[in-house]
Amino acid sequence: MEKIIYAIIANAGKTEQVNDYVTNIRGITGSNLYALHFNEISVAVSDFQSSKFIISKELAIDFARVIEELSQQLTVLPIRFGTVVKSDEIVKQLLTDNYNAFRENLLKVENKHEFGLKVIWDYDKCSEKIRSKVESEEINAGKYFSKSTINTNYLLEKLKKHRLEDAVLKHVELLIEEISRFLAQINPDCKFKKMLSQNIILDGVFLVEKNMKSEFIEAIEALKQQHDDLHFLLTGPWPPYSFVEIQIDK
């Protein structure tokens, strides 16, 4: 029977307790969840017949439910959805071959929650404010061109556009710097992308100590109050999906 792998688990030598907890959770498609162990790490798996089920959004959501339930009591590294192997032996081999990497990563996420934060603005509205500021600073055409022609007018327009884009980017950089500085009081590990699109100026994930959860949420609330023109989209707490840094090619 094929096996679907859900998560790597830190067992701290308490394999019986892990067994009890894991077997009380239902796997996807109503399967029985169970744990396999190697030294201080375990892995949660269940039977899965890939030819029998249609892979769907609902199945992926149910898979996430299993990981969520596991993470409520255990330190876990989620496995990407759809990882199916032929037997328990292969799962055990994966566990032993990658023991150190799993262990190090588990230590990094122990007692921590992941939060997602997207900062969104209305690009047109915000860039309009910046535009009026930029346009108030006259461009000295003589500095760039010796005489005025259709071409120079075109190039001046291009230059204005470039200056606006530059000013928008600088404005975003300052905002992100301010947000990062503000959240540094919580001291989370973080990863983020700037200007994911014209409207999403920050797409970040934060790894926050469980006992700092309320402080983190309050800090985001405070940022919301300070920035009326930005929308802060906070999600979580999540199992530490984004702080798993293991890729295995077998």
Added chain:
Amino acid sequence: MQENVIDQSKDITILELLDRVLNKGVVITGDIVISVADIDLVYLGLKLILTSVETMQQRRLTTIKPNQPQK
């Protein structure tokens, strides 16, 4: 309006969840992994709905913000 906001939040949470489950976590590839068909279709669907999050949020900003007191 409130109900609409709640619906949007629920949609966004599901999108965030799918993004994590499909794109993140321990990645195991190679001959030992059985290829599960149709996962690409879930990815594709996710990409399509992700673009709608932005639109949804933008609409929300333009519809809600004007009624809020300016600081």
